[in-house]
Amino acid sequence: MRAFRRVTSRAVVLDRPDVDTDQIVPKQFLKRIERTGFGEFLFFDWRKDPQFELNRPEADGARILLAGRNFGCGSSREHAAWALQDWGFEALVAPSFGDIFRQNALKIGLLPVQLPQEQVKALMERARAGEELTVDLEERTAGGFPFALDDFTRECLLEGLDEVALTLRHEDELAAYEAAHPSPISTLAIA
Secondary structure (H helix, E strand, C coil), rough: CCCEEEEEECCCEEECCEEEHHHHHCCCCCCCCCCCEEEHHHCCHHHCCCCCEEEEEEEECCEEEEEEEEEEEEECCCCCHHHHHHHHEEEECCCEEEEHHHHHHCCCCEEEEEEHHHHHHHHHHHHHHHCEEEEEECCCECCEEEEECCCCHHHHHHCCCCCCHHHHHHHHHHHHHHHHHHCCCCCCCCC
């Protein structure tokens, strides 16, 4: 996972509540086994509308998504977070997120920032006016507004540590334990 510190970018405004994971990436695209290549399916059905937010020229290259409440609700598909990241988003800002979606985003280094509704609306107005916004994890601010994130999760994102990388930090201790506790049966023997 890539380390995240801050991103300064134009932002896409998706001012819709209850955007569920089925809308973010429809079920017919969940047959792949790799984590990449899902960006082309992001909001697949909605992108058929030429006026959809991601189809507008000002959305090109935007790395911040400003969304309505309960973003990422619905089923637990991790593909939704993969698609958003593959499209190019690095940070999502909304009044609330689906719990499982939020965890899936954090696990891949996609930062979900929760702010009060009125602050998200203020950021949406600034983005609509063409202002670039900054989401700064070191300072824990989004567009100048402070946000909460626990220290452990923040440190993992700042250092680019996923669950595997966290475990590998203890590789020597794990090897020492395994050497001191041999298996009572051979795992190489054929029964």
